Amino acid sequence: MPEATQRISEIYQQVVERNPGETDFHQAVKEVLDTLAPVLRQHPKYAERKIIERICEPERQIIFRVPWQDDQGEVHINRGFRVGFNSALGPYKGGLRFHPSVYLDTIKFLGFEQIFKNALTGLPIGGGKGGSDFDPKGKSDDEVMRFCQSYMTELYRHIGELTDVPAGDIGVGAREIGYLFGQYKRITNRYESGVFTGKNPSWGGSLVRREATGYGVVFFLEEMLQARDNSVSGKTAVVSGSGNVAIYAIEKLQGMGAKVVACSDSGGVIYDPEGLNLETVKQLKEVERARISAYVKHHPHAEFREGASIWDIPCDLALPCATQNEIDEAAAKKLVEQGCIALCEGANMPCTPEAMKVLEAGKLAYGPGKAANAGGVATSALEMQQNASRDAWTFEHTEERLHDIMRNIFRDCHNAAEEYGEPGNYVVGANIAGFRRVADAMLAFGLI
């Protein structure tokens, strides 16, 4: 029925017109909408009740001024954002990103993706995202603290354990979450642990939350490979980035018998043909907050390639774990030509639409971020469970729960792809399985 395709195309045009200049948001919406025509055909109620149109419009968007003073007393003004995209399945849930490139478009694309990702976890969490154009890089601890306190002085009135629960993302790690939660606690006069996830385990955080996104990506990758009678063990892998997601993806890859030969940061790429020494990467990034180029001082046989593309390095497994649109058409072609067999996304939307086409034609096993990197938010929901019951689970128990969730997400993506006639296409599977859960809840709630 061509009407469904026509309808989808009209909805997309409206999104572009109503959100001018927000190209990342347009890209994220298009990627989902392009897979939904068969669902509209099968379930006309979704079209009648304008579910897709409603999903594309955030429930609320908050933009605010964040003034703060640096160590020299100079005043700076940043901009803060929080977008509550969809609360059909639970409180808004999604991280905060602090990076100079952040503007409303960034937060909306991430928030939109988060709706479907969170639905795929099967846990009671809606979709949201937030952040600021503040750059924590090069700032002192005190400057980061003052910024976080000012940011929370506005944000606190919009969040709550039953309303909106932020966490970390690029530029927001354990340090920032400590300052943000501390200020929330002070202003509200409540020790409301469930209002934030990614907390330190010594004050209400969950074990495995730090590792969860990276581990989860590798669990998803292993499921994809096993469906093709293959496995991670014995493969050569390349992981972009060297932040939270990248580090723990590398840890799990190595634990499962893969050799990881490269990682990166925004300055360039480290190529270590003998296999990366993860202890050095952790020391540089988690302790010293240094640049990845310093790796070669500790391991002179390795190579630092300034400003180079990591995707030129031959590998069996490619794991983009840095940022959006980091794999373009040329990079995707290079990966396919050099015999890469699987690409699994730790980052959100790391492949451009052109790159996705190349990967699909190349018949790689392709794990989309909204499914593959859902382990972080899933473990955040487990952190909320522990907070609600005033409990703390062991590492082993929590990792097993994460592993089960990732297996279930894979199964749901796999089954939805088969049901809609695209076996092995996990982009289609993830979008449809996530969308249907949210859409059914929205139908049940009436026109709100």
Ligand code: NDP
């Ligand atoms: P971190 O801030 O810990 O690390 C980000 C890494 O990516 C750093 O190595 C950084 O290098 C690099 N990077 C960031 N921006 C760019 C850029 N524009 N160009 C090149 N390199 C860049 O963030 P996370 O590891 O938490 O997040 C990485 C990705 O994973 C993001 O897409 C995020 O949305 C996604 N994600 C994160 C989750 C989590 O639980 N943390 C959950 C799900 C998805 P440098 O330090 O030089 O900037």
